[in-house]
Amino acid sequence: MTLEFFIGHINYWLFIVLMMTGFYIVVSAGNLVKKVVGLNIFQVAVFMLYISIGKVTGGTAPIFPTDRMGKIKADPEIVYSNPLPHVLILTAIVVGIATTSLALALIVRIREAYNTIEEDDILEIDARTARAENIIHGEAMGGRA
Amino acid sequence: MKEHHLILRVVTKSLVGTIILFAFYVQFHGDFSPGGGFQAGVIMAVAFILYGIVFGLHEVQRVLPAWVVHKLVALGVLVYAGTGIWNMFLGYEFLHYGSFTPDHMSHGQHSGILYVEAGVGITVTGVMVAIYYAFAGRTPRLGNDDW
Amino acid sequence: MATASETPHIALTLRDHLPILQVLIPLCTAPLIVLLGDRRVAWGLAFLAAMLSLVVSFLLMMQVMDGSFISYHLGGWAPPIGIEYRIDAANAFVLLLISLTATLVLPFALRSVADEIPARSHTLFYACFTLVLTGLLGVVATGDAFNVFVFLEISSLATYVLVSQGLYRDKRALSAAYDYLIMGTIGATFFVIGIGFLYMTTGTLNMADMAERLVGQGDNRTVQAAFAFIVVGMGLKVAIYPLHLWLPAAYNYAPSAVTVFLAATSTKAAVYVLLRFMFSVFQPEFVFDTNLLLWILAPFALLAMFAASLIAVFQTNFKRMLAYSSIAQIGYMLLGISLFSVTGLSATMVHLFNHGITKAALFMAVGALVLRSGNTFYDRIEGMGRVMPLTGAAVVLGGLSLIGVPGTAGFISKWVLVQAAFEAGLWWIALLIVASSLLAVIYMWRVVEILYLHTPHPEAIHKEAPLSMVIPMWIAAGACVWFGIDTSLTMGAANTAAIGLMGGTDGMALTPTVGGLLGNGH
Numbered sequence: 089m090t091l092e093f094f095i096g097h098i099n100y101w102l103f104i105v106l107m108m109t110g111f112y113i114v115v116s117a118g119n120l121v122k123k124v125v126g127l128n129i130f131q132v133a134v135f136m137l138y139i140s141i142g143k144v145t146g147g148t149a150p151i152f153p154t155d156r157m158g159k160i161k162a163d164p165e166i167v168y169s170n171p172l173p174h175v176l177i178l179t180a181i182v183v184g185i186a187t188t189s190l191a192l193a194l195i196v197r198i199r200e201a202y203n204t205i206e207e208d209d210i211l212e213i214d215a216r217t218a219r220a221e222n223i224i225h226g227e228a229m230g231g232r233a
Numbered sequence: 234m235k236e237h238h239l240i241l242r243v244v245t246k247s248l249v250g251t252i253i254l255f256a257f258y259v260q261f262h263g264d265f266s267p268g269g270g271f272q273a274g275v276i277m278a279v280a281f282i283l284y285g286i287v288f289g290l291h292e293v294q295r296v297l298p299a300w301v302v303h304k305l306v307a308l309g310v311l312v313y314a315g316t317g318i319w320n321m322f323l324g325y326e327f328l329h330y331g332s333f334t335p336d337h338m339s340h341g342q343h344s345g346i347l348y349v350e351a352g353v354g355i356t357v358t359g360v361m362v363a364i365y366y367a368f369a370g371r372t373p374r375l376g377n378d379d380w
Numbered sequence: 381m382a383t384a385s386e387t388p389h390i391a392l393t394l395r396d397h398l399p400i401l402q403v404l405i406p407l408c409t410a411p412l413i414v415l416l417g418d419r420r421v422a423w424g425l426a427f428l429a430a431m432l433s434l435v436v437s438f439l440l441m442m443q444v445m446d447g448s449f450i451s452y453h454l455g456g457w458a459p460p461i462g463i464e465y466r467i468d469a470a471n472a473f474v475l476l477l478i479s480l481t482a483t484l485v486l487p488f489a490l491r492s493v494a495d496e497i498p499a500r501s502h503t504l505f506y507a508c509f510t511l512v513l514t515g516l517l518g519v520v521a522t523g524d525a526f527n528v529f530v531f532l533e534i535s536s537l538a539t540y541v542l543v544s545q546g547l548y549r550d551k552r553a554l555s556a557a558y559d560y561l562i563m564g565t566i567g568a569t570f571f572v573i574g575i576g577f578l579y580m581t582t583g584t585l586n587m588a589d590m591a592e593r594l595v596g597q598g599d600n601r602t603v604q605a606a607f608a609f610i611v612v613g614m615g616l617k618v619a620i621y622p623l624h625l626w627l628p629a630a631y632n633y634a635p636s637a638v639t640v641f642l643a644a645t646s647t648k649a650a651v652y653v654l655l656r657f658m659f660s661v662f663q664p665e666f667v668f669d670t671n672l673l674l675w676i677l678a679p680f681a682l683l684a685m686f687a688a689s690l691i692a693v694f695q696t697n698f699k700r701m702l703a704y705s706s707i708a709q710i711g712y713m714l715l716g717i718s719l720f721s722v723t724g725l726s727a728t729m730v731h732l733f734n735h736g737i738t739k740a741a742l743f744m745a746v747g748a749l750v751l752r753s754g755n756t757f758y759d760r761i762e763g764m765g766r767v768m769p770l771t772g773a774a775v776v777l778g779g780l781s782l783i784g785v786p787g788t789a790g791f792i793s794k795w796v797l798v799q800a801a802f803e804a805g806l807w808w809i810a811l812l813i814v815a816s817s818l819l820a821v822i823y824m825w826r827v828v829e830i831l832y833l834h835t836p837h838p839e840a841i842h843k844e845a846p847l848s849m850v851i852p853m854w855i856a857a858g859a860c861v862w863f864g865i866d867t868s869l870t871m872g873a874a875n876t877a878a879i880g881l882m883g884g885t886d887g888m889a890l891t892p893t894v895g896g897l898l899g900n901g902h
Contacts, residue, residue, distance in 0.1 A: 107573075114562060123562060131569055138576050151266075173579070176526050178271060180572060183533045187565050189364045190537055194544060194558045196371055201551040210555055217552065225696055225757035300417075307411035314408045324391025327400045329456035335389065 099140035106133035120198065120205045124191045131184045135177045142173035245287040252280040260354050264343060270350040274357025281358075282365045290369045299370075302363045309356025316348040395439075399452035399465040402436045402475060402521050403531075405429050406514040410507045419502035426506040427486040433479035433517065441472040447876050451523070459523070460589035466523030470877035473729060474520045474652045477736045481644040482513050484740060488852040489637035491845075492747045496635045497545050505545060511538035512641065516649045525575045525585045525661070528653060529568060532617070536564045539638075539646060546633040549755075556629035563626040567616030574609030577602045578661070591661050598666045607666075610657050617650035620677075620714060621684035624707045631703035636747030639699065643706055644740040648732045651713055655728065658717065659881040678718040682812055684711030689819035693826070698756035699746045701823055702739065705782065708816065709735045715809070716797055724800035725878035730870050731793035734781070734863060738790055741856035742778040745771050748845035748853065753837065758830050760840065765831030767842040770850045772831050774857040779824035781860040784817050788864040792871065 094101070110133055113126025147169035152160045199205050202213055256277035263269030285293035316328065323332040330345020331338035394401075409429035413422045443450060449468035453459065467475070489509070497505055515535020519528055540561045546553030579585060581602050582593040597603045612623070619627040627647075631639050658664075688707035695701035709731070716728030746756050748771045753760045765772025781788035784795075794813060801810040836842055844850065863870050 111566075114566065120558065127562060127565055130566070134569055134572055134576065137573070141576070141580055172585075173576075176585075179526070179530055182271065183530065183537075183568075186360075186537055187533070187561065189367075190540060191558065191561050193367060194540070194554060194561065196368070197544070197547065198554045198558060201547065201554055214552055214555065221757070222696075225759050304415055304417070307414035310411040311408065311415065314404065314411075318404070318408075321392070321397055321400075324389070326392065326453055326456045327397070327404065328454055331456060 099137070103133050103137040103140070106136065109133075118207045120195045120207060120210075121192070123207075124188060124195070127191070128184065128188060131180070131187075135180060135184075138173040138177045138180070142170040144169045241287055245283055249280045249284055252283070253277060256280065256354075260350065261347075263350050264346050270353025271357055273350075274354045274359075275361055277354065277358040278361030278365070281362050285365060285369065290366070294366070297362065299363075299366050302359050302366060305355055305359030306363060309352045309354070309359060312352030312355060313349050314352075316345060316352065320345070396452070398436050398440050398443075399450055399467050399521055400454070402433060402440065402467075402479075403465075403514060403518045405432045405436070406510045406517065410510040410514060413503060413507040413510065417503055419499060419506075422503045422506040423486070423490060426510050427483075429510055430479060430482040430486050430513065433513065434476075434483045437472065437475040437479045437517075440467050441476050441873065443467075444469050444472045445873065445876065447880060460584045460586035463527055464523040464586055464588075465521050466588065467521060468877070468880055469873055470655070470729065470880055471520045471652065473733065473873040473877055474648060475517060476873075477648060477733050478513070478516050478520065478645045481641060481736060481740055482509075484744075484852040484856055485637055485641045485644075488640065488744055488747065488849050491848050492637045492751060493635060495751050496549055496637075498548060501545065505542070508538040508541045509638075509641070511535070512542065512646070516645055519649050520652055523587050525578065525587055525590065527585075529572050529575060532571070532650075532653070533568055535646065535649070536568065536617075539642065540564070542638040543630050543634040543642075545638065546635050549635075550633050552629065553633035556626075556633045560626040560630045563616055563623075567613045567623075570609045570613030570616070572613075574606045574613060577606035577609065581606070587656070587661050591663070594661065594666070595663060598663070603662075603666075607662055611654065614650055614654045614657070618647055618654060618714075619707055619710055621680045621687065621707065621711065624684070624688070624710075627707055628700060628703040631706065632697070632700045636699075636743065636750050640740055640743040640747065643702070643743050644736040647706070647710060648736055651710070651728070651732055655717065655725070655881060659725070664720070664882055674718055674720065677714050678809075681711040681714035681718060682809075684708055684714070685812070685816040686819070689816055689823065692823045693819060695823075696758050698749065698758065698761060698827055699743075701827070702742055702746065705820065705823065706735075706739060708820075709739075709782075711816075712794070712797060712813070715813070716800060719797075719800045719804050719806070719809075721800055721803055722875070722878045722882050723796060723803050725881055726871065726874040727793055727797035727800050729874035729877045730796060730867075733870055733874070734789035734793045734860070737856050737859045737863065738778050738781040738788075741774055741853055741860055742782065744849065744853040744856060745775045745778065748849045751845055751849070752843060753840040758827075760837050762830055762834035763832070763836035764840060765828070767836050767840075768844050770854065771845050774850075774853045775831060776828055777857040777860055779828060781864065783820045783824055786864075787861065789860045789862075789870075791864055792867055796871075796874075 107130055110126050110128070110130030114123050114130060115126075117123045117126055144167055147167045150168040150171040152162045155161050195205055198210065202210050204210060204213075256273045259268040259276055260270065260273035263273070281293055281297055284296070316330075318327070320329045320332045321327055323335075325332035328345070328349070330343075330349075331341040333341035333344050335341070406429045409425050413425050416422070416425075440450065444467055447469060449466055451459070452465040452467075454463040454465065457463070486509075493502065493505060512535045515531045515533070515538060518531030519535065522528055522531060540557045543560055544554055544557035546556070575585070578590055578594075581597065581600060582590045584590050584593065594603060616623045616626075631643060634642065685708050688704045688711065692701045692704035692708065695704065713728045713731050713735075716724045716726075716731065718724070719727075748768065749756050749761050749764055752768060753764060765775070777788070781790035784790040784793075794817065798810045798813055801807065801813065845853075
């Protein structure tokens with residue numbers, strides 16, 4: 089692996105580091121809000137990947153000049169960047185906002201119901217509920233809930 | 234609840250109008266320059282959210298009640314979809330803006346984008362403000378000594 | 381000055397608009413419900429939208445049964461530049477399943493939702509429901525890779541909301557919805573990464589165009605990575621065995637009506653996307669070369685069939701048991717894919733439909749039991765089959781179909797699957813299919829025994845469920861029998877779909893029946 093290869097793919101390296109950072113936070117964090125933050129970093133990493141692949145070396149903003157009649161007169165000499173990934177990511181950002189706000193709304197309700205936003209505590213409360221159900225319903229059936 | 238500092242209140246009051254004006258600028262310049270419904274909607278929502286943060290949720294909801302916000306969210310989507318359905322009634326594909334002016338397709342494209350972006354702007358404003366209302370309205374009231 | 385094209389424009393008729401109407405009707409209904417903001421109107425509009433979608437999907441199905449496809453260009457932009465909706469036998473079949481389930485679930489939901497969710501949430505509940513419907517129909521109808529992601533997220537986000545509405549009965553619905561959200565978002569993001577890699581390689585987002593450009597790209601690392609990301613991402617949504625952890629809690633704690641709809645449609649739409657990407661976008665040869673199917677997918681499928689069925693045997697809650705059974709049934713669908721033949725794919729497609737209606741019938745019975753008994757723990761539903769004869773009988777019929785008894789829909793799909801296993805020369809897989817069906821006998825018999833051979837619980841309401849629940853339940857249960865005897869619709873569509881899918885790129889480039897031609901028509 090030469091240095092040129094490394095530098096030439098710098099956007100991919102950054103994407104991988106950022107993505108795995110986010111993914112690690114989602115998996116490891118015990119706090120529900122921190123999980124959402126991790127999820128955001130994870131998504132943003134993907135946004136960065138898309139945006140970086142839209143770059144064309146030496147490319148300018150992809151807006152075609154028009155004449156007075158509204159006819160496009162694009163100069164074939166000019167190199168334009170690819171706008172499509174940006175548009176896609178605009179959509180993905182909107183999806184990300186919706187996901188984040190829904191997750192936070194759920195966390196608010198979880199906090200109201202459980203009085204905690206630590207995953208360990210929630211699991212423990214759930215396990216206790218399950219044990220109680222097991223005693224009520226399971227023993228009657230001679231099985232486990 | 235104690236009121237915020239005087240400077241904050243005065244600056245906010247003068248800023249809100251400018252922000253809304255800028256939102257309209259971004260909205261209507263969307264088809265010539267960077268901008269459009271998404272950005273304009275967020276900027277527009279910022280005006281209301283800023284007002285809400287400084288003067289309190291109750292004050293901003295006097296200007297823009299929560300139920301209006303919910304209807305705005307739905308209205309924007311309907312404006313968007315309605316534009317497409319209109320195109321369908323004109324005998325073209327869904328969202329084929331050219332159908333507005335069949336003799337000069339690119340004019341139709343311009344007006345179509347304008348309607349659709351208006352829908353997007355309305356919805357994004359609504360959604361952003363609705364999110365703010367939902368979270369701000371749910372917080373248990375903190376006294377000034379709880380900070 | 382005038383830039384109108386030389387050929388005069390022929391106005392499109394309603395028939396040409398069917399592919400977009402499929403998605404547009406529920407899409408417009410959701411905001412309309414919010415705008416009107418009345419909960420009685422909300423239900424009516426949602427039901428109207430579902431019925432209209434059913435009509436549209438039926439008309440589409442009739443048009444593409446012969447193996448042709450319909451291409452609809454959004455905004456008049458021809459693919460591959462514009463977004464294309466492309467209906468062929470494979471997705472028309474899934475569209476029919478989704479809209480049929482929605483039409484059945486909504487009458488059922490009227491009482492069930494009134495019982496389980498406070499009245500003030502009803503309007504938004506039905507708005508979310510139509511959004512889920514929009515998303516699922518869109519995922520299936522579209523021919524644009526990124527559009528799949530957008531619709532997937534529309535349906536997923538609305539689904540998380542619907543699942544969380546179970547909180548009025550059990551607060552664990554909230555943590556279930558949260559877990560589902562985290563897993564689902566990771567899945568969707570993986571899927572986007574995959575699409576990004578494909579876009580890097582091909583420079584297009586149109587699935588048919590992508591497929592053509594991917595020919596001979598089997599050694600390309602980017603394409604292989606894209607394949608891995610898409611399979612894992614979709615696998616999370618499908619709940620392929622090791623990625624299934626969100627499913628039992630989400631199904632168990634969601635309101636009954638939501639569980640019916642989710643179990644019958646959402647994983648099925650995800651299976652469809654997986655199929656579409658594996659076979660239409662990536663070439664079957666590519667998938668075959670990597671040997672992924674038989675040696676990676678099949679073991680997980682078998683594991684799902686046995687492990688999930690075994691877990692189901694030891695449950696003490698009917699609803700939770702059915703959730704685990706769903707994971708096992710997804711195993712059968714994956715097994716059909718991994719056998720890699722037209723017969724195997726037909727088995728997957730037909731099981732997708734048959735399992736959808738079977739689980740719809742069973743989960744509707746669960747909803748009826750919840751209404752009368754309060755919950756579905758086995759000690760609470762004891763003897764309810766005697767006081768609710770119609771519900772009990774629907775459970776028996778659904779159970780028979782789940783096991784795969786001859787004369788039911790479940791038998792057809794398992795029969796085709798066994799055939800596919802023999803065709804591939806893997807007789808031991810056929811044996812394992814039969815063996816895992818025996819596990820289904822155990823867990824279903826346990827429920828039937830509890831429903832009929834005990835005295836009813838004194839605290840339960842000893843009354844048959846209302847007609848608005850029983851009728852949809854019996855339509856679904858009757859469908860289990862109908863499609864077990866008359867297989868012309870299901871097997872016919874599944875076969876056409878499977879042939880189309882196995883055809884790879886060729887399967888995507890047949891001559892369209894309406895709309896523009898996509899370059900090299902066959």
